[in-house]
Each structure stands twice: as C-alpha cells, then as structure tokens.
Amino acid sequence: MIGIAPLEARHREAWDALVAAYPAGGFMQSWAWARFKELEGYDVVGLGLFEGERLTGGALAYGFPSPAEAGLLAVPDGPLLDWDAPDAGDTFERLVATLRRSPPGRQAVVLRVEPRLALGGAGELPAPLRGLARSPVDLVPEETLQVELGPEPEMLARMKPKGRYNARLALRRGVEVVSSLEPGDVHELYRVLEETADYHGFLLEPKSFFINLVQALVPQTGRLAFARYKGITLAAALTVHHGDTVTFLYGGHVPLFAQLMASYALHWHLMREAARDGYRVYDFYAYVPADRVDHAYAGFSRFKEKFGGRPVRRVGSRDVIFYDRLTDAALGALRTASTRPRAPLTKAAEVVR
C-alpha cells in the first residue's frame, strides 16, 4: 500500500523532479512556489506518497489564516497521483484525510484540488474526482491555449497569417525584445502590469506580491521580458519555465504605440527563446473559445490564437467539502447571529402589539 508522510527538505529535489516530469503537474506544486506562498503569508503543508522509500506522488497544499474562522485549503496543479490506478480512489481519500488533519487543514471547510488533467473526450472525470463539487474559481485556468514549440519555420507555419505578419511588422518597425534574469526589473514589470490593469479594469495584486514572486522565481524558474521601442517599454511578461513548458504567467502592454504590435513581438520572442532552450510547449495560460464573446478574456484569447496553438481543456478545480465542519461553522454563525443585540422595535410594531 502507498504510504503517506510529510515532505521534508531532503525530499526537495526528488519532489521537484517528480513534479517536472508529471504530466498533470504544474509549477504551483514546485518547492519554489511553496516558498513564495509562505512569503505571502500562506501556511504550506507538503505530503508525499511513498512506495517504500520511493516518492511517487503527493501534494503541496496552501491554507490562509482567515478571520472567518473557517477556511480553505488549496492544492493548485495537484495532487500528484496516478489517477487511473485501481486504488486511485483510496489513495485520494487517504490523502484528503491526512490534509484535513494537518495544521493548516484543521480550519479548512473546503479542500480545493486542481490537477492539470485534460478533460476526457466525453467530459469524463477521473473516478476520484467524480461527485466532487465544481469550484467557483480556478486558480489555474481551466482552459488554455498551448503552442507546440519547435524549429522556427514550423512555428511560423502554425501561426495564423495575422500573427506572423504582426510579429514581423513589430520587429521591422524597431520593437526590441529583451529577456531579463534580474529580479530588480520587477519594478518595470509592475509598472506595465499596473497600466494594463487600469486600462482593462482588472484587479491586480499589490506590488509586494510581485516583488516576492520575482524574488522566488527569477532566475531559477522565472524570467522577465520587455518589448521596447526607442527605450520605452511597451509590453512586458513574466514566464515560468517548468518541466517541458514555458508558461506566460503575467503580462501586459501599455496603451501606447498600438500600431507597433509590440505584444506580438514579445510573444514571438518568448516562443523562440523557449524553443531554443529545449522546451516543448508555450502555455498562454487562460483562454476562452470564440463563442464566449462576453468573457473578459475574449479579446486576449483572439490575440493568443494568432500564434497557432490548440485549446486544452482541463478538469478544472474541484472542491471536497467537509460538511461536518461546514455545519459546525454554519450552526456557530447562527448562534452568533441569534445572540446579537435585537433590532429596535418600530413604532408600528408597538402599535400592532
């Protein structure tokens, strides 16, 4: 039987190697990401699945102290286990039970899991996930667009004509794209992200988040890139390099010199660089199909399509709801509400009485 035990510092390399090689894993299960979440104030618990001494799977789970006294424990990009194994259900249940008992899990009313499993042809879920509640949000986007990397002519051939044209146009017009491994360039990245968020009305994490993020990822697994025109940064990106995939995690462009197509140059640069470095996939990270015209990502998705790529739909995140704890919390809240000061009676109420 597969054993479950806490992951320790000595397991770091083995764990990271496992996550990098695991088809349904992702960088949010990496040790570096866990350290980043700790900087952000999350409580992290790591559990490994062991066959004897051999680490075969597990989960890094994140909880956050909540003033609501009932919280959530999340396993983005995980857990890692063989979902098709005959005992997958049993393994998953035991993993859930152990996470529930962990220090950050003790306050959890919901455990949110999010393995990067592709959705089956008939929309089938792996057996252990069937019956779980669909989460209201996905920490890792359910649908993405993945571009196959390879020799440049092949990548160009797979791009849409408009994408090829605009990427070349940007370079002809003098847009230069540089990559950076300097964490200090986070300030420039943030400036671009802030302008992008303002312009498009998105919520953006505070700057301290990005300082911690860049410090955690760059240069080991993260990279920055800037598309500039005559020294003015028009577009920027933060990518994560993990396994055989480069993921476009954050990026934006300022509303300036739109005719220069700087964003096209930026992504083309990132794809070429990733291919040159031996990565097989460029993941655009969040995408919606063309029929979702009202979605906030519709415009970005049409842009991303110009680089070729195929949509990949994943199972999305699922919630294991601990109904006993949910009930405790709800009944406790009812008691609190019932013992609060009464609403003052209105005059009419007195008349009626």
Place this chain on the structure above:
Amino acid sequence: MSHVYLETRNGALRLYLNGDLQLDSHDERLYHEPLASVPTALASARAPRRPLRVLILGGGDGLALREVLRFPGVREVHLVDRDPAVLRIGETALAELNRGAFRDGRVRVHVKDARDFLPEARGFDVVIHDLTYPGDVAGAALHTVAAYGQVRAALRPGGILAVNSLSPEDTPQAFGCVGRTLVATGFSALPHSVRVPSFEDEGYGRWGFYFASSRPIGLRELRRLRLPDGVALTPAGFLGGLAFPVAMARSMRVAPNRTSELLYHVYNGTPVRWAEPFRRLRIAPVPEVAGPRLTVADGFARWLRAPAGRRSLEELLACLPLSWRGQTRYALLEWSYQAEILLQQADVRAFVDQALRRAADLPRAWVRELRRLQARLREGVPPMNELLYHGYRVFAVYLLVLLLVNLFFPDNLYAKGFSSSSSSSRSFSSSSGSSSPFHGFAFSDPGSHYSTFRYRPAFYRRSYSSSTSDNVYDPEGKPQPALRFSFTDPQGNRRPVAAMMALTPELQLFETGAIGCTPPVPGYQCLLEPGGVRVLEGAGRPVTTLRPPARLFTDARARTQAQLVSLDRAAADHQRWLDWVGWGTRMPAGQEAASEMEALGSMKRALTTAQGTWSRAGSPPPQATFEPPGRWTALFPGVYLEPSPYATQEPTVVWANADGSLRRQSVQPPAQLADGDRFLFQLLQRRLTEGKDQSLSQPVAQWRAVHGAALDVKPGSS
C-alpha cells in the same frame, strides 16, 4: 530563498522584506534621523550627566543604530532583532551606509524576538521601536497596550520612546490607534510625520512616528534639541513635522489596540487628504471602549450597530474586515457574484443531514426548518428561493459560510479562471436583479416578492404603496387595482386616502377604515356603510345611497373580523423575523421589512376602525338590502338592468334606493342630466366596454350624442 531582497536601483541600495520596502539609501535619513536622533537628543538633554542606555527593537539594518552612536553620551546600545538575515545584511552590504555601526564596542546585538527580550529589560533611557510594518498578528502584537506596557517598564522615568508608526496619510485610523495605545499605557504621545520620497513612490504615503514619555515632551524641549554633527535634521525641521491636517483628528479617534484593533485599521482604513488647515494634534485618552476587531463575527456586530441608512448589503460586506493587503472592498463585492456556482455545486442535503444529527443541541425552530428542508429535498433540489422558503435561517447562514470561506482566500480574488460561463463582467452592478444569492434572497426582506418563505396571507403582499398602478390582492390572491381617492372619510373630512387591502373582489379597505366598492367607477367614490352604498362624486358631494345585496354587509363584517386575526398572526411572525435577523431588515430591500411593520400597523388601525363600525351596526335590516332577481344584470351594487320581456326592447335601469324604493329609468339618455345620471352613464359605458354587452351600444352612443362633454368625469376623482 530569503524574504530579504536587496537591490541597487538608480544608484541607491534598496532593502525589501517580504516585498515591503524598508529603506532606500538615497533618503533613508529622512526616516532614521527623526526616529533615532531626536529621542536620543531628548534623553541626553533630560539626563545630561548620565551615560545613556539605548534599546533598539528591530533595526537590524543598523541605520537607527548609526544615529544613536553619533551621541558620545551613549554608553551602551542593545539591538534586538530576530532576523539573522537582516542582521547579516546590516553587517555586510549596508556596513558602509550604517558607518560600521555593528563594529562599535558599545553595541550588543540580541538575535531574538522583541517579545522575549522586553519582559526582562530595565533601565533604558531611550527605546526605539523600529519594527517592520505590523501587517500580521505577530507584528501587530508588538503594538498592544500590554506590549507598550513592557516598554514603559523598560524605560527609566522620563525616558523617551520613539515608535515607527505607519502612514498617518494612508492609514490614519491605524496611526491613531498606535497613539491611543501609547496613551492607554500611560505615555504622553506626540505624533510626527515625515515625507520619505521612496516610500511615497511605493505608494506608502507620508510616514509617521510617535515620541512618547511618561513625562510629556514639551515644545521648548524640542526647540532646544541639540543634534550632533552629521545629522541633517534641524529642530525647526522636526517641529514642522508636528503639524497634521485638522481633518485627521476625527480619523484618529479610535480605541487602543488590545487585541486585533490595530490590524483591523491597517487593512480597513480610509486615507485622509493631506491638506490645510494644519495644526498640532494632541492624543487624548479615550474612554474604555472596545474597538473594531478582525473577526467576521465582530464585523457583523458592528454592522448591526451602524446607524440607519448605513445598513445596505454593500455596507454589510463592507463591515466584513479586510485582512490582507490586496484584498479590496471592490473585489469582495465583485466576487460575491461568483457564489452562484458554489451554491449550485455544494450538496445542501449533506449539510442538512449533518445538522440534523445535532438536533438534540439545536433550538426547536432550527430543527423544524431543517426537517422541512430535508423533507423537501427528498423530492429533489428545488430552486434557491424555495429552499429559502423551507428553511431560511439555516440556509442563509449556510450560504454565508460557503461564501466567506472563499472570500478570505487571497488567491481566489485574483484567480485567473471562473467556472461560471457568464463571469465576464468584472464590474459591480446594483444588487437589484442580480443572480447572486446574496443579492437575491439570502438576506432579502420578507416584504419583497421573495416573501413566500414567511407565513403571510397572499393579500398582504403589497398592501400599501404610493404607486398609482398598485394592486391589492383578494383572498384568492388575485390582484385587484387599488382604489385611490382625492378625499374621502366616513366623517366626510377631506383628505387623500388609498386602499390597503381587498377584503373581497368587490370590497376594498381604505386606510381610514372606510370600505370602498370595486370595481371603481371613474369620478366617483362608492363607500359601503351600514346604511348602504353611499355614492359621492369627485368633489365629495353625495349623489345617492343605494341598497346593495346582503352579502356585501356580511362580507364586510366577517372579513374585517377575520383579517384582524390574520393580521395579528402575520405581525407576530414578522416581528419574530425582525428579532432574529434584524440586520436583514436593514438592506435596501429590507427596509421594506421595517416599513412593512408600519404598514401592518396601519392596516390594523384601519381594520380596527372598520370592524368597530360593522360590529356596532349588527346585521342589516331587510330594508337596507336588496336581492335582485336572478335575471337582472348588476351594473353596480344597487343598480341593475332589468331585461325587457320583449326581446326587441331595451332593458330598464333599476335603482335600489336606500329609502327602500325601486326607481326605474330608461337606458336612453334623459333630456336633462340629474346627479345620478352621470353616474349611470359611467356604469352603462363600463358594461359596454368591459362587459361587452352590445345591447348598450346604441344607448351609450345616444347619451354621448345628447349630452356630450357634460358627461365627463369631474376632477378630484380616482
């Protein structure tokens, strides 16, 4: 990977801890000189002959230490910092900036938590509180009354405490909380602010300090400050930092930090505009009151105590405490719309079954609701509104917990994907018409159209409104157009009244206790009274009094009596709702709950008046009523069409007068119009248009042809 991040930018060294800027070498003196040089100079002036002992809490970068060491009168400095990584940087990368402070023989470094050091600390002339931003429980705990009490014990009498104290501009309430906490500990506290450009670039606003002592620090002392060579700050420059916008005084009037008050203010503050007029602020002691705290339950309680007008749904969510940087009110409100998915996906049966396992410990009302829910769920999961009907208390709180669990997980607010297919809109819109349960029904008013979950007779649903298209509902639940008159009153007093409820499809109760007949006749008020149906024209002038069928009297007496019983039951039930979930009645929609109580009160007054009138009247004498033969067509209670025995002849109008007589009249127009004739014309016209009685087509046309505009309805009618 360390939480310490040191970079060189534009020629400056910048130190970040956990993403927060601590110093920029280009302007750090603007921070460290007031924080460290000023209290040391004050202590030196107060004890000119005593070698000084200084305690620095935090400050592992060595820069406050640098300032203290400029004073030759300082004999020893104890620096307490729990972070070896910062201390290492202070000894290495920042050594040039701090002038090798850690190599000074007067310095003792303690690598430990300030909370572990303070209990034993005694005899210091200066304590410099140079700790990082109190953005978590551990950080804020060093700014409590208890913690400052330990600092006070560590100081000699008259010793000086300097505290690094957040931004008075961005978080004035938190800044005020630090001051109040100092005063509550027995210090006299002097607030001070500085502009540090690098802090402002990071969006931190102006920065603040407090200078505190058991012996008040006077202006004369400050004007006479003697600062050593190498310090750019001057006494005059320091004094300039004592001026604060007058508007800040109000923001700073908060309770001291005893538990999590400071942390609450750090994340839930309202910035203040740094503008004139300015003056020096005094931190006065405050009465012993509890401050807001960081728990959701306390946020709820605060909202309950908020004044009327500030208890909307948005205010409720606004009272839920923000508890981490990056969590914003806007994000909370916007995210609540995503809750629809978790409501659809979570298994409410599982919750109900779990809850019923604890039935022995639960109040009976909750158990009844849970059992109703459970029974209903056996037939399948109904729509949300119906779930609320069967068990609104427990279900509402179940929804709230699920939502809060998600709202207080930071990654959720910035998640890149939403499983809802219609999650495109990121803009917050008005709560009306939203699909979010927390804007639809979970906390909605029982007086809204989602009110079926409360016991309430159908005809109370919309009893009173100023809308001219309002309805009242009869006992079968059918809407009847509400009547509205310019003036009517059983005593003949002139004032506007409107119908409150339909006693029957033919009778409506007015707020005055009078009963009106329906359907209404344009331009006329028709009141059912024990003596008959009194018809008044628009100006209130009596036209005629008719004898209606007996059933109208019977209905009036019986219905007013029955409604009183139902009304008392509905009011008691509504009061129970108000008592339990009083906060729910303060939503915009829920203001109807409060006004509904008033409406119920108005109805009771009206019913009581009507019931008194009809119970005193007793059964009507036979001569007061008239039962028409079955072949007659009722145009109105007391006015009928008697068919002619001959098919080719027109019917005859029959008036059942209150004096017991029956007066017959042709359907054709009279030569001269008398009072009742215009009234009759209205009845004939209504019979033609609404009753589709084509036999009246020619007579009505004839009335028009003969009398024309003279038939028009007079002003002042309904």
